[in-house]
Amino acid sequence: MGAxxxxxxxxxxxxxxxxxxxxxxxxxxxMIILASEDQTTSLGVGSDVVIKLGIGWVVTQYKMAITRLPKVDETITISTRATCYNRYFAFREFWVHDAAGAECVHVESIWVTMNHQTRKIVSIPDDIIAPFQSEQVKMIPRLGRPKRLTPEEQLLTKQYRVRYFDIDGNGHVNNSRYFDWLLDALPMSFLTRHDLTEINIRFENEVQYHHVVTSEATLMTDVSEPIVTKHRILMENGDVATEAEFHWQPIIKH
Amino acid sequence: MGAxxxxxxxxxxxxxxxxxxxxxxxxxxxMIILASEDQTTSLGVGSDVVIKLGIGWVVTQYKMAITRLPKVDETITISTRATCYNRYFAFREFWVHDAAGAECVHVESIWVTMNHQTRKIVSIPDDIIAPFQSEQVKMIPRLGRPKRLTPEEQLLTKQYRVRYFDIDGNGHVNNSRYFDWLLDALPMSFLTRHDLTEINIRFENEVQYHHVVTSEATLMTDVSEPIVTKHRILMENGDVATEAEFHWQPIIKH
Known part of the structure; x- marks a missing residue:
């Protein structure tokens, strides 16, 4: 029986x-995080239950395959499944379908449970994983690292100060903000002329309120299709907060 | 017959x-702008119709009376009515009620129609206002100007660069972004310990992609209740983009 x-x-x-x-x-x-929260709540292991154990679920990596990103006013269906897990890692998938039933996006993600006080990873308690009927495995699927920026590449850089409204109800920077910082480093002329086809993002270190982060990007225009942009977000001490790789295709105007 | x-x-x-x-x-x-857009669309005078006239609706001022701001997971009802108008100005009201029917927020707003090319205000065409059954009046209600910052006051200031994701489908900075810039100028310790009771915000000049704006705020702690913060957003040339006044009350912990 599957998850x-x-x-x-x-x-x-x-x-x-x-x-x-x-x-x-x-x-x-x-939207996909909301779906996973709604699933955990419906199974009786929502954040109110998890928090009593002194821990919280944290995403360490997303890999997204994008057929097309939906448009304003469309009604989409978001589906999710906690596919499999081992002692320390859970592998969760999401699908976004449009009203006609066509798949728009498939997301693979890696989750860990983190102690609220120590901010260290702890083994996933049986009680909070059992209700998902996930398959227990030795190794969860590997998503591969985003391609690294290299020092000799020409970088686009922008700085961002973490704002009050970047902090969510968990007291941490909402995961979605990293996407804005990563993508805003690219020129508007590029963003409006290309569609995303793939995203690989890995969270390494947490940033905090009032931190200033640097978003670095490199646009590899010298290579053939697919167009790839490589990104990282650096903290003030030089540590990497996030690494990401985006794939793009030019928008063909009809 | 009312609107x-x-x-x-x-x-x-x-x-x-x-x-x-x-x-x-x-x-x-x-959310309230979405309700007004859904009303205009349901009456056959949505943005697709308005845009064909070479114009668009623009908000110049909001005044909000806040009983309480709703919390996560609450289901709210948003109601709106284009109460009255004259040649150049339309007065629209909004109400937010909670699931028990209690009023949470009442919003008064002033709208104009602006020519897309010249960015100048034009008289409101009969065709696009008639379906709302608004009352035609000589004078629409005045909302009063937000209290002005004075040069001798001690200012809290932060700078913001307009980002790609601040621009909405109309090609302009989404109105909601100004609220984030205005409020983020205040300390987190103040924001988490006070509830908003009133907002008065007036939009003077449009900011554009890549502009750097300065959000200035002053916290008048020397006066008695209600606590008032005065704000403005300045453009690089020193022109005022937005003026605002917020009223607050301390959160009493039970």
């Missing part, structure tokens, strides 16, 4: 889309 | 709330 799949619908609002009326990656992440 | 009232429901998600799990003013503005 339980949970689904919910959402109609995309104007404030979840960008200048091209397309859902932003940040808002899409928020 | 037609339009209502819709919305369940507040975690990504529409702040560190205290309370809906952010920015997201509340997005």
């Amino acid at each position: 339980t799949t949970f689904s919910e619908q959402h109609q995309i609002t104007f404030y979840e889309t960008d200048v091209t009326n397309t859902v932003t990656p940040a808002m899409l992440i928020n | 037609t009232t339009f209502s819709e429901q919305h369940q507040i998600t975690f990504y529409e709330t702040d560190v205290t799990n309370t809906v952010t003013p920015a997201m509340l503005i997005n």
Whole structure:
């Protein structure tokens, strides 16, 4: 018997889309996280239960295969399943389908449980994973590291100060903000002329309120298709907060 | 016969709330704007129709009376009515009620129609206002100007660069972003310990992609209740983009 799949619908609002009326990656992440929270709550192991154990679920990596990003006013169905897990890692998948039933996005993600006080990873308690009927495995699927920026590449850089409204109800920077910082480093002329086809993002270190982070990106225009941009977010001490790789295709105007 | 009232429901998600799990003013503005857009569309005078006239609706001022800001997971009802108008100005009201029917927020707003090319205000065409059955009046209600910052006051200031994801489908900075810039100028220790009771915000000049704006705020702690913060957003040339005044009350912990 496989893991339980949970689904919910959402109609995309104007404030979840960008200048091209397309859902932003940040808002899409928020929507899938909401689906996973709604699943955990429906199974009786929501954040109120998990927090009593002194721990919380944290995402360490997302890999997204994008057929197309939905547009404003579309009603999408978000489905999720805690596919498999081992002692320290859980592998969760998400699917976004449009009203016609076509797959728009498939997301693979790696989750850990972290102690709230020590911020250290702890083994996943049986009580909070059992209700998902996930398969217990030796090794969860590897998503591969995002391609690294190299020192000799020409970098686009922008700085961001963590704002009050970047902090969510867990007291941490909402995961979706990293997507805004990563992508905003690219020129608008590029962003409005290319569609995302793949995202690989790995979270290494947490940033805090009032930290200033540097978003670095490199646009490899000298290579053939697919177009790849490599990114990282650095903290003030030079540590890497996030590494990411985005794949793009030019928008063909009809 | 009064103006037609339009209502819709919305369940507040975690990504529409702040560190205290309370809906952010920015997201509340997005939700009420969505209700007004859904009303205009339902009456056959949506943005697709208005844009054909070479114009668009623009908000110049909001005044909000806040009984309480709703929390995450609450289902709210947003109602709106284009109460009255004259040649150049339309006065629109919004109400936010909670599931028990109690009023949470009442918003008064002033709208104009602006020519897309010249960015100048034009008289409101009959065709696009008639369906609302608004009362035609000589003078619409005045909302009063936000209190002005004075040069001798000690200022809190922060700078913001307009980002790609601040631009909405109309090609302009989404109105809600100004609320984030205005409020983020205040310390987190103040924001988490006070509830908003009143907002008065007036939009003077549009900011554009890549502009750097300065958010200035002054916290008048020397006066008795209510606590008032005065704000403005300045453009690089020193022109005022936005003026605002917020009223607050200390949160009493039970």
